[in-house]
Amino acid sequence: xxxxxxxxxxxxxxxxxxxxxxxxxxxxxxxxxxxxxxxxxxxxxxxxxxxxxxxxxxxxxxxxxxxxxxxxxxxxxxxxxxxxxxxxxxxxxxxxxxxxxxxxxxxxxxxxxxxxxxxxxxxxxxxxxxxxxxxxxxxxxxxxxx
Amino acid sequence: xxxxxxxxxxxxxxxxxxxxxxxxxxxxxxxxxxxxxxxxxxxxxxxxxxxxxxxxxxxxxxxxxxxxxxxxxxxxxxxxxxxxxxxxxxxxxxxxxxxxxxxxxxxxxxxxxxxxxxxxxxxxxxxxxxxxxxxxxxxxxxxxxxxxxxxxxxxxxxxxxxxxxxxxxxxxxxxxxxxxxxxxxxxxxxxxxxxxxxxxxxxxxxxxxxxxxxxxxxxxxxx
Ligand code: SF4
Ligand code: SF4
Numbered sequence: 001x002x003x004x005x006x007x008x009x010x011x012x013x014x015x016x017x018x019x020x021x022x023x024x025x026x027x028x029x030x031x032x033x034x035x036x037x038x039x040x041x042x043x044x045x046x047x048x049x050x051x052x053x054x055x056x057x058x059x060x061x062x063x064x065x066x067x068x069x070x071x072x073x074x075x076x077x078x079x080x081x082x083x084x085x086x087x088x089x090x091x092x093x094x095x096x097x098x099x100x101x102x103x104x105x106x107x108x109x110x111x112x113x114x115x116x117x118x119x120x121x122x123x124x125x126x127x128x129x130x131x132x133x134x135x136x137x138x139x140x141x142x143x144x145x146x
Numbered sequence: 147x148x149x150x151x152x153x154x155x156x157x158x159x160x161x162x163x164x165x166x167x168x169x170x171x172x173x174x175x176x177x178x179x180x181x182x183x184x185x186x187x188x189x190x191x192x193x194x195x196x197x198x199x200x201x202x203x204x205x206x207x208x209x210x211x212x213x214x215x216x217x218x219x220x221x222x223x224x225x226x227x228x229x230x231x232x233x234x235x236x237x238x239x240x241x242x243x244x245x246x247x248x249x250x251x252x253x254x255x256x257x258x259x260x261x262x263x264x265x266x267x268x269x270x271x272x273x274x275x276x277x278x279x280x281x282x283x284x285x286x287x288x289x290x291x292x293x294x295x296x297x298x299x300x301x302x303x304x305x306x307x308x309x310x311x312x313x314x315x316x317x318x319x320x321x322x323x324x325x326x327x328x329x330x331x332x333x334x335x336x337x338x339x340x341x342x343x344x345x346x347x348x349x350x351x352x353x354x355x356x357x358x359x360x361x362x363x364x365x366x367x368x369x
Binding site: 053054055058059061062063097100101102103139140143 | 154155156159186187189190193194196197198200201
């Protein structure tokens with residue numbers, strides 16, 4: 001995998017919370033990440049995207065992550081039926097809070113996927129990293145040793 | 147339960163403007179039930195406020211604690227070891243909890259993080275609706291268990307008003323059932339529709355929130 005990242009620019013530190021079912025079998029995003037130069041991301045697997053709470057999302061950003069991506073299953077493929085829908089509602093609510101405090105709504109985003117390959121997952125992360133780059137570094141950077 | 151909702155973050159940030167060390171206190175009873183001030187909301191608001199302050203170029207140290215209830219002195223005592231570390235408390239309890247903390251710890255400023263709105267029930271997940279206005283002279287016996295004080299836009303004791311929509315909704319709000327339509331239905335279901343022909347007299351409003359602080363005294367329970 002080739003990176004298109006210009007290392008001269010600010011490179012956002014991303015956190016990715018993803019549902020265990022949205023990626024293809026045997027796909028390991030952590031291993032794939034090492035092959036992309038420049039992209040900084042921490043991948044955290046969840047049993048279902050609905051496990052994410054508003055408090056988790058806000059805390060991850062308050063601890064200094066530049067961007068947070070939640071990846072859930074497609075609406076009709078969620079093993080918990082409404083799990084990814086509930087996750088999306090919480091993400092929307094949390095984005096509203098970020099907007100209210102003028103932190104930039106695009107620091108947080110939700111994407112959906114099915115049988116994602118590592119390459120596809122990295123493309124989602126890259127796409128959000130581009131949006132975050134436009135916002136600049138999180139002013140909370142260094143608030144907590146990550 | 148008592149319900150309430152967060153004040154706008156900007157208002158909270160302005161209240162805490164001069165403080166560096168703040169204790170954010172939740173209440174695990176009513177305010178947790180209405181998702182305004184339980185542990186989850188405390189752990190959401192604390193990092194959010196840290197960020198909101200940082201965006202304005204300030205830093206704030208926020209301690210968090212969620213009490214079982216903020217309206218009971220015994221539970222409030224749990225705050226005693228933390229109070230000396232802070233200049234202010236932001237309470238996510240209803241107005242009763244806020245006042246109880248302010249009374250117990252007069253040495254710190256105490257601020258409300260929630261606008262307390264009413265006595266309500268959770269009708270569905272994410273939807274709460276008022277059921278009682280604590281009028282002090284309950285008339286639910288005459289209205290078949292439906293409160294027109296809390297649920298009729300005009301507070302009519304002898305409804306309906308004549309404006310009820312064809313689909314049974316209130317003329318003031320198309321999303322709300324006309325409570326007098328519901329009262330008629332419930333009276334019919336009990337076979338007691340004729341009871342509604344009795345004219346309900348003017349209420350005894352002096353037991354309500356007018357005319358000074360209300361107190362309730364039970365000598366048999368006093369030390
Ligand atoms: S009549 Fe008064 S006490 Fe009874 S439910 Fe209505 S507001 Fe509450
Ligand atoms: S329509 Fe029903 S609930 Fe609405 S004001 Fe009239 S009587 Fe009250």
